[in-house]
Amino acid sequence: MFSNWLTRLNRGVGTPTGKIAQLIWGSLSRSLSLSSQRRVPGESELSSFVTRTNTCGELRSSHLGQEVTLCGWIQYRRQNIFLVLRDFQGLVQVVIPQDESAASVKKILCEAPVESVVQVSGTVISRPPGQENPKMPTGEIEIKVKTAELLNSCKKLPFEIKDFVKKTEALRLQYRYLDLRSFQLQRNLRLRSQMVMKMRDFLCNLHGFVDIETPTLFKRTPGGAKEFVIPSREPGKFYSLPQSPQQFKQLLMVGGLDRYFQVARCYRDEGSRPDRQPEFTQIDIEMSFVDQTGIRSLIEGLLQYSWPKDKGPVRVPFPCMTFAEALASYGTDKPDTRFGMKIVDVSDVFRNTEVRFLQDALSEPQGTVKAIRVPGGAKYLKRKDIESIRKLAADHFDQEVLPVVLKASQNWNTPVAKFVMEEQGWELVGRLEAQEEDVVLLTAGEHRRACSLLGKLRLECADLLEARGAVLRDPALFSFLWVVDFPLFLPKEEHPGELESAHHPFTAPHPSDVHLLHTEPEKVRSQHYDLVLNGNEIGGGSIRIHDAQLQRYILETLLKEDVTLLSHLLQALDSGAPPHGGIALGLDRLMCIVTGAPSIRDVIAFPKSFRGHDLMSNAPDVIPPEDLKPYHIQVSWPTDSEEEKNSLSHPRRPES
Numbered sequence: 001m002f003s004n005w006l007t008r009l010n011r012g013v014g015t016p017t018g019k020i021a022q023l024i025w026g027s028l029s030r031s032l033s034l035s036s037q038r039r040v041p042g043e044s045e046l047s048s049f050v051t052r053t054n055t056c057g058e059l060r061s062s063h064l065g066q067e068v069t070l071c072g073w074i075q076y077r078r079q080n081i082f083l084v085l086r087d088f089q090g091l092v093q094v095v096i097p098q099d100e101s102a103a104s105v106k107k108i109l110c111e112a113p114v115e116s117v118v119q120v121s122g123t124v125i126s127r128p129p130g131q132e133n134p135k136m137p138t139g140e141i142e143i144k145v146k147t148a149e150l151l152n153s154c155k156k157l158p159f160e161i162k163d164f165v166k167k168t169e170a171l172r173l174q175y176r177y178l179d180l181r182s183f184q185l186q187r188n189l190r191l192r193s194q195m196v197m198k199m200r201d202f203l204c205n206l207h208g209f210v211d212i213e214t215p216t217l218f219k220r221t222p223g224g225a226k227e228f229v230i231p232s233r234e235p236g237k238f239y240s241l242p243q244s245p246q247q248f249k250q251l252l253m254v255g256g257l258d259r260y261f262q263v264a265r266c267y268r269d270e271g272s273r274p275d276r277q278p279e280f281t282q283i284d285i286e287m288s289f290v291d292q293t294g295i296r297s298l299i300e301g302l303l304q305y306s307w308p309k310d311k312g313p314v315r316v317p318f319p320c321m322t323f324a325e326a327l328a329s330y331g332t333d334k335p336d337t338r339f340g341m342k343i344v345d346v347s348d349v350f351r352n353t354e355v356r357f358l359q360d361a362l363s364e365p366q367g368t369v370k371a372i373r374v375p376g377g378a379k380y381l382k383r384k385d386i387e388s389i390r391k392l393a394a395d396h397f398d399q400e401v402l403p404v405v406l407k408a409s410q411n412w413n414t415p416v417a418k419f420v421m422e423e424q425g426w427e428l429v430g431r432l433e434a435q436e437e438d439v440v441l442l443t444a445g446e447h448r449r450a451c452s453l454l455g456k457l458r459l460e461c462a463d464l465l466e467a468r469g470a471v472l473r474d475p476a477l478f479s480f481l482w483v484v485d486f487p488l489f490l491p492k493e494e495h496p497g498e499l500e501s502a503h504h505p506f507t508a509p510h511p512s513d514v515h516l517l518h519t520e521p522e523k524v525r526s527q528h529y530d531l532v533l534n535g536n537e538i539g540g541g542s543i544r545i546h547d548a549q550l551q552r553y554i555l556e557t558l559l560k561e562d563v564t565l566l567s568h569l570l571q572a573l574d575s576g577a578p579p580h581g582g583i584a585l586g587l588d589r590l591m592c593i594v595t596g597a598p599s600i601r602d603v604i605a606f607p608k609s610f611r612g613h614d615l616m617s618n619a620p621d622v623i624p625p626e627d628l629k630p631y632h633i634q635v636s637w638p639t640d641s642e643e644e645k646n647s648l649s650h651p652r653r654p655e656s
């Protein structure tokens with residue numbers, strides 16, 4: 001197929017006949033010769049193969065006197081004298097000719113509505129002295145137009161294509177093709193493409209990885225996230241969309257591919273969350289004969305190599321913290337290490353307290369008292385902030401929080417807090433290294449619960465402090481962190497007596513804990529590692545189980561999964577599977593942090609809304625019953641009361 005296409009193209013270029021062929025030949029040869037004149041090593045040729053000679057945004061004084069052809073959108077027009085033309089590279093000023101002989105050119109350029117697409121040809125001239133615009137990269141020059149062509153007229157638009165024009169996200173998603181014209185989205189998508197290219201280069205060219213596509217029509221995988229199902233024409237049989245290429249990448253190792261990589265699309269039918277999309281992209285990696293250190297160094301090198309130059313250097317190795325440490329000090333497995341406010345265990349300070357809720361907690365066998373210090377809290381936080389913090393603790397964690405304000409005059413210091421200060425004040429102050437004007441938040445309960453609550457409050461307080469003007473997190477800082485030594489299993493949320501995998505069921509146990517698998521599986525640590533950036537999990541992976549017997553035991557005995565669903569994998573592990581491990585980086589989240597975008601939707605060309613809808617095309621959509629017949633499917637429409645119940649448990653949010 002490709003060779004036919006090539007032959008036709010070559011023949012066409014060799015013997016151009018007719019008007020169209022001449023046009024093609026003309027522009028192709030011009031762009032080829034221009035490209036050889038202008039090409040700077042390492043810079044891409046942006047005007048090859050097309051009718052323009054240059055991009056709007058690239059023109060500078062060095063182009064003075066050149067005859068150019070530009071294509072772009074009309075950004076705005078001033079007094080029918082100037083027109084600003086825009087393309088992906090930037091803006092350029094075009095002078096509309098005023099003389100009689102160019103009346104037709106003037107008519108085209110003055111009558112075309114804003115956002116129409118035009119092609120202009122003319123000369124690059126310098127702007128008259130005093131009329132240069134230093135804010136515009138092309139501000140020293142303008143185009144003296146000779147010919148103009150309206151390529152397509154623009155009808156009325158739902159919003160102006162200007163970054164400063166405010167529009168709701170729902171409207172932006174509905175007219176995504178227009179929103180894509182914005183500077184921000186252009187910049188984000190181009191940066192994403194450049195980083196992926198660098199990653200490919202690092203993995204494939206420098207380290208021998210093989211880029212392999214894996215299927216998206218697959219079957220259900222036990223454990224893990226909920227999957228989307230795809231009906232098939234065989235009655236009652238469904239494909240599933242893979243939540244990740246996990247099984248395939250392991251099977252590629254069994255197949256001897258040794259080093260696999262893919263920019264992989266993954267699908268998870270999980271409820272909407274601000275940093276999730278039902279379909280998302282991973283940089284998916286697997287290697288044979290590797291250990292945790294190998295994977296960590298690979299990822300550090302990969303990020304260092306692909307990191308945009310203007311974002312500062314990436315320092316390696318990244319710091320590493322155990323899951324237990326992360327939970328105890330930050331109350332989460334993805335700590336934001338750009339700032340302190342660490343959790344401190346102050347149980348021993350309160351051993352003999354008279355304060356009731358602390359006393360009650362400490363009388364329990366697992367009871368603890370924990371605290372965080374909010375620096376400058378007395379200065380920055382308002383009474384209503386403290387109330388909202390206490391409400392959050394009560395509503396979402398069913399826990400009490402006691403704020404202790406280290407400022408004598410602060411009138412919202414409660415009698416209980418005053419009492420705490422009288423009793424244990426100095427010790428508490430010393431332990432937390434607290435100072436005048438700080439607020440200490442105290443809570444009590446079982447270790448994990450108390451830490452999780454304070455972890456949440458730590459972030460909440462950081463947001464509040466910053467909203468009130470405190471400087472806590474440097475916006476230019478990228479704080480990477482490895483979190484390791486996760487537990488292999490966690491108690492299931494709905495049935496705490498049963499276990500589920502903390503990562504996925506293919507993760508290998510920590511070598512020093514293997515003996516506990518048969519006696520106390522809940523104590524086994526795993527060879528799972530997560531990569532955290534500024535408090536967001538941007539990657540995760542593990543060293544895998546390559547022993548079929550161990551894999552079967554974990555699936556069948558500990559996780560109570562149906563192993564027949566995975567018989568192909570078990571058989572593969574028994575067929576000479578090499579030791580292997582891997583990782584996946586969440587590309588959307590990574591790009592969101594790198595670009596500083598407010599949401600992952602701002603780094604995805606066509607994202608779904610908050611509720612998983614495509615607001616542009618209206619997907620998902622109904623399908624007529626006759627089209628469902630080949631799939632042997634019938635919709636059982638919910639009754640009104642079911643619908644109401646559903647909307648109560650999933651309150652409608654604005655579509656975004």
Ligand code: ASP
Nearest residue numbers: 244246541542582583584
């Ligand atoms: N497949 C895993 C995930 O999507 C990553 C890995 O273990 O490599 O989380």
